[in-house]
Amino acid sequence: MDTTGPVERVLRGIAISLVILFFMFPIFWILLMSFQTNETILRVPPSMVFEPTLQNYRALITGRLETQTSTLEIRFMSNLYNSFFLSATSVAVGLLLGVPAAYAFARLKFRGSEDIAFTLLSFRFAPPLLVLLPLTIYFQQLGLSNTYGGLIWVYQLIVLPLILWIVRGYFEDIPADVEYAYRIAGHDFWATFWKVSLPLAMPGIAAAGLLAFIFAWNNFIFALVLASADKQPVTVGALAFVTASGIQYGQIAAGIVLSITPTFLLAILAQRYLVEGLSLGAVKG
Amino acid sequence: MTVQLSLQGLNKYYGPVLRGVHAVKDLDMEIRQGDIVALLGSSGCGKTSTLRMVAGFEEVSQGKIILAGREIQALPPVRRNVAMAFEGYSLYPTVTVRENIAFALKAQRESDADVRAKVQDVAEMLEIAGILDRYPSSISGGQQQRASLARALVRKADLYLLDEPMGQLEPQLRTLLRGRIKFYIKERGLTAILVTHDQAEANAMADQIAVMEAGVLQQFASPEQIKTAPANLFTGTFVGEPPMNTFAAKAVTEGDALVLRLEDNVVLRYPATDFAPEVRAAILSRGDVMLGLRPYSVRMSRTGGSPAQVLANQWLGDQTHIAASFAGGTLVLVEHDRADVQVGQSIGIALPADALHIFDPETGRAISHGTEMA
Amino acid sequence: MSLSLENIVKRYKSETVLDGVSLDVARGETLVLFGPSGAGKTVLLRLIAGVIDPDEGRIAIGGQDMTGVEPEDRGLGMAFQNFALFPHMDARKNIAAPLTARRMDKASMAETVSRVARMLKIEHVLHHKPKELSNGQKQRTSLARALAAAPDVLLLDDPLRNVDAKLRFEMRLELPRLLKSQGATVIYVTQDYKEAMALGDTIAVLDAGQIHQIGTPEDIYLRPATVEIARLFGDPVINLLDVTPQMVDGRVQAMLSGVAVPLGAAFEQAVGRDCTLGIRAEALKFVPADTAGAIPVTIETEAPLNEKTITLALTRNGREVMISRPATQEAPSMGVAHVLPDPSSLHLFERATGRRIVGAAKATVPQGALQ
Missing domain, CATH: 2.40.50.140 (Nucleic acid-binding proteins)
Structure with a gap:
């Protein structure tokens, strides 16, 4: 039943390759585009054969975009920095607030705890555009628009529910007896939280942090409306490539490659954590 | 009696041959018509894989299964004419317990009155007559398990497979139902295989017990034989409650005595003539042996015996378990009455020659039981 | 230390799990809390440990009222049915947990851990994480952890439930000696009557939140108070x-x-x-x-x-x-x-109440079995 013949193995290999090709093709194509000039990209019919160039990357890094008609100043690198700063800080704030809250929701069944937790989750259901208009007005009055602080605050809408719900599940999976055992051994509540609950939920916290980082990184609409050029992340900054003299596909591709690299690396790094998180489930019994 | 089920060179591999798990190894077994056979072993010993191969839920990697003269290993489960009671819950959730139990009977085109009577009969035996008209979701786990058992027992089949049929029941009910189910099966002359990890259940219900470990059949014999003549050290220590005591010993002759030297200078001396000559020869030629002692064949003695010191004296109502330090280890013995010995007290241990089970310490194989050859 | 429970009541929503439980356990005594599953045994143990609070009643340890005293301040040791080992710590750290809380110095901590480990025959697995331990070793590690700080009161919640029959039998013979050597007051929860009779100086039979009989194993077996x-x-x-x-x-x-x-x-x-x-x-x-x-x-x-x-x-x-x-x-x-x-x-x-009608019931078995 489980013994497979060589033919079956070959067929299975082909099928898996096809699936991988199907899913990876856009990314692969973008990678190719990032090493081409606009002319070779827009060739008809398209071809895989071209002379690779680093000009797109050079333009992004130096911040000078040469088009046929003019030279444009772009802020890609500062956008990249903004993305990184906004996402990392938002996740850090989100974890600081979300992890203890998740623990409270998991362990202390207080009156209305379910409702509050659900309300927080429901922030994810509302279309962001719905809250943007009133938010813009408030932010202007409070002097929060176009500040990092304001953006990080708004980003909590994205990261906090995510962290709360994922980490809560992990805390709930820790048998209460394990925490009790540490308490009874003579350690107080906080020591137990630090030495038992947190380490055991760490894979979940890492996973939640990673996901929250990716969601924050990919956010477009909040930053578009609430931040001006110097505070914008790459997602919004990429709009600059749609210039009066045409769309700079090569630079867009290079920009995409540069901007997905951090999250991509993070995902690969955290994959181990995620797997560990799954195998940690084995200790529950 | 005729053979009802015959397993011939049965093998089960999970994963690729040689590199995967070899769950059942060259199993040969013949089960007579009308016998109850218990497959006994710890989890992962291959007993459940064997049962599932017979039922048809697991493909046979190699070998033959012959049931009532038909080769069935290639047939789908429905065509094997085998009834099975499951360890887990497997009732149809959308119909009542009664309809669940009657399901196969109706398929066998029995008259309504017959079906009713049979269902009532089996339900009363299993103490579930009161819940026949309820739905599976509204009854307890133990009741669901009995309903599954009733559904298997009530139909006609060449073979009945019972997979841990009483695991969910409270112990008080379990002892009673063991007897009733055995009577039900015997009265109708059915052939059944019982898979269990509970040796009391196997002992109580089975005509023959198949002890399995690591995919290998260790011994296939009656409960009595397994008790009095375990084929190897594994069977000896696995079957038996409390477990068999084991001590390493060195066998020598001194004059006309057969002497077993244990640790801590404990010396057991028997008249050599107590043993048949070939037993004596076998023991002596091995020299280093493993001595097995059933807790209920060891006696305390006031007059002499080997010295031991009481570690625990536990009265359990109808019997007493006593543990004593003896020959560098712990010896457990069972008394049917209460024993007035205190923890710490020195006692004598009497080990009659016919209480000795002697094993080869390397292969584990039995050399002798009592004064007889194994 | 002695332990006393006075009229303990615990409710979950509308369900009364413990309904007026009173118990007195003398210093150094082993009390077995016996009952079928769902009787409220584990809840009672948790109340004593202080991880949950009773709705009514009073718990005193060594004569001291425990109301409002946090679990870490009650000076107890506890072993759990599912072992409740800390999965991210090796066996040594698990056993040392009660010692670190008591700020013991490194040398005496190491010494205590190896002494307890030797007593429970798990010295060779001290560097293993719980998932690398067999069930029997887990059980012994959890017992070692409970004993490590030599607590005055030991709570054992069906510690032999999840080990195989053979090991359970061995531990049943071994445990009384171990417990007596500690001199602790022990509450031992089980639903195995043999364990109850073998380990208990006193057995309290708990069913449906109430204690139905307290007595020696002999009292319970020879003079059961109810049919149940x-x-x-x-x-x-x-x-x-x-x-x-x-x-x-x-x-x-x-x-x-x-x-x-x-x-x-x-x-x-x-x-x-x-x-x-x-x-x-x-x-x-x-x-x-x-x-x-x-x-x-x-x-x-x-x-x-x-x-x-x-x-x-x-x-x-x-x-x-x-x-x-x-x-x-x-x-x-x-x-x-x-x-x-x-x-x-x-x-x-x-028949109507299931209560024993007073009458003679001598020992079913004669004393003195030595031959």
């Missing part, structure tokens, strides 16, 4: 037969299978009342047919266990009885046989 307790202690389960005792010629008797069974004068108050007669399987003996008072039964099946054999038989009016005898004793295995109940070990309960 009689059912819970003993294997096979006690035979229960409906009878209405009568006074005939100045002697109290009950009819069983068409035979008058003398009950003894102590049962006089039961005359005319609907009762349940309890006869333990080992108190029924096979006798020749012409024995006075022998009850005829038809044997259905025989179940040979290891040291005993149990016969399932039917009385004349179709009631099932189980008869237990030492395996070495010969007895009929089929057809009609006769049994005689040991008159000194009959239990009579009121």
Whole structure:
């Protein structure tokens, strides 16, 4: 039943390759585009054969975009920095607030705890555009628009529910007896939280942090409306490539490659954590 | 009696041959018509894989299964004419317990009155007559398990497979139902295989017990034989409650005595003539042996015996378990009455020659039981 | 230290899990809390540990009221049914957890851990994480952790539940010595009556949130307070037969299978009342047919266990009885046989309430088995 013949193995290999090709093709194509000039990209019919160039990357890094008609100043690198700063800080704030809250929701069944937790989750259901208009007005009055602080605050809408719900599940999976055992051994509540609950939920916290980082990184609409050029992340900054003299596909591709690299690396790094998180489930019994 | 089920060179591999798990190894077994056979072993010993191969839920990697003269290993489960009671819950959730139990009977085109009577009969035996008209979701786990058992027992089949049929029941009910189910099966002359990890259940219900470990059949014999003549050290220590005591010993002759030297200078001396000559020869030629002692064949003695010191004296109502330090280890013995010995007290241990089970310490194989050859 | 519970009540929503439980455990005593699953045993243990709080009642340890005292300040040791080891720490750190809390210095901590580990025979696995331990080793590690700080009160929540039968048996013989050597006051929760009888100085039978009987193993087995307790202690389960005792010629008797069974004068108050007669399987003996008072039964099946054999038989009016005898004793295995109940070990309960009707019930077994 489980013994497979060589033919079956070959067929299975082909099928898996096809699936991988199907899913990876856009990314692969973008990678190719990032090493081409606009002319070779827009060739008809398209071809895989071209002379690779680093000009797109050079333009992004130096911040000078040469088009046929003019030279444009772009802020890609500062956008990249903004993305990184906004996402990392938002996740850090989100974890600081979300992890203890998740623990409270998991362990202390207080009156209305379910409702509050659900309300927080429901922030994810509302279309962001719905809250943007009133938010813009408030932010202007409070002097929060176009500040990092304001953006990080708004980003909590994205990261906090995510962290709360994922980490809560992990805390709930820790048998209460394990925490009790540490308490009874003579350690107080906080020591137990630090030495038992947190380490055991760490894979979940890492996973939640990673996901929250990716969601924050990919956010477009909040930053578009609430931040001006110097505070914008790459997602919004990429709009600059749609210039009066045409769309700079090569630079867009290079920009995409540069901007997905951090999250991509993070995902690969955290994959181990995620797997560990799954195998940690084995200790529950 | 005729053979009802015959397993011939049965093998089960999970994963690729040689590199995967070899769950059942060259199993040969013949089960007579009308016998109850218990497959006994710890989890992962291959007993459940064997049962599932017979039922048809697991493909046979190699070998033959012959049931009532038909080769069935290639047939789908429905065509094997085998009834099975499951360890887990497997009732149809959308119909009542009664309809669940009657399901196969109706398929066998029995008259309504017959079906009713049979269902009532089996339900009363299993103490579930009161819940026949309820739905599976509204009854307890133990009741669901009995309903599954009733559904298997009530139909006609060449073979009945019972997979841990009483695991969910409270112990008080379990002892009673063991007897009733055995009577039900015997009265109708059915052939059944019982898979269990509970040796009391196997002992109580089975005509023959198949002890399995690591995919290998260790011994296939009656409960009595397994008790009095375990084929190897594994069977000896696995079957038996409390477990068999084991001590390493060195066998020598001194004059006309057969002497077993244990640790801590404990010396057991028997008249050599107590043993048949070939037993004596076998023991002596091995020299280093493993001595097995059933807790209920060891006696305390006031007059002499080997010295031991009481570690625990536990009265359990109808019997007493006593543990004593003896020959560098712990010896457990069972008394049917209460024993007035205190923890710490020195006692004598009497080990009659016919209480000795002697094993080869390397292969584990039995050399002798009592004064007889194994 | 002594432990006392006064009228403990615990409710979850509308359900009352513990309904007025009072207990006193003397210093150094082992009290077994016995009951079927769902009886409230684990909840009671958690209340004592202080991880949950009672709705009513008072818990005192060593005479000191524990109300409002956090679990870490109660000075207890506890072992859990599911072991509750810290999965991210190796066995050594697990065992050392109560010591780090007490700020013990490194050297004496290492010494204590190895002493406890030696006692429980787990020295060789101290560097293993819980997931690398076998069930038996996990169980011993959790016990070592509970014992490490030599607590005055030890709570053991069915610690042998999740280990295999052989190990459970070994630990059952080994534990009493271990516990006595610690000198701690022990509360031991189990639903295995053999464990209860083997380990308990005192057994408290808890069912449906109430304590139904407290006594020595002898009290519980020989003088069960209710039918239910009689059912819970003993294997096979006690035979229960409906009878209405009568006074005939100045002697109290009950009819069983068409035979008058003398009950003894102590049962006089039961005359005319609907009762349940309890006869333990080992108190029924096979006798020749012409024995006075022998009850005829038809044997259905025989179940040979290891040291005993149990016969399932039917009385004349179709009631099932189980008869237990030492395996070495010969007895009929089929057809009609006769049994005689040991008159000194009959239990009579009121049928409506299940309560024991006071009467004599001597030890079923003679003292002194040395031969």
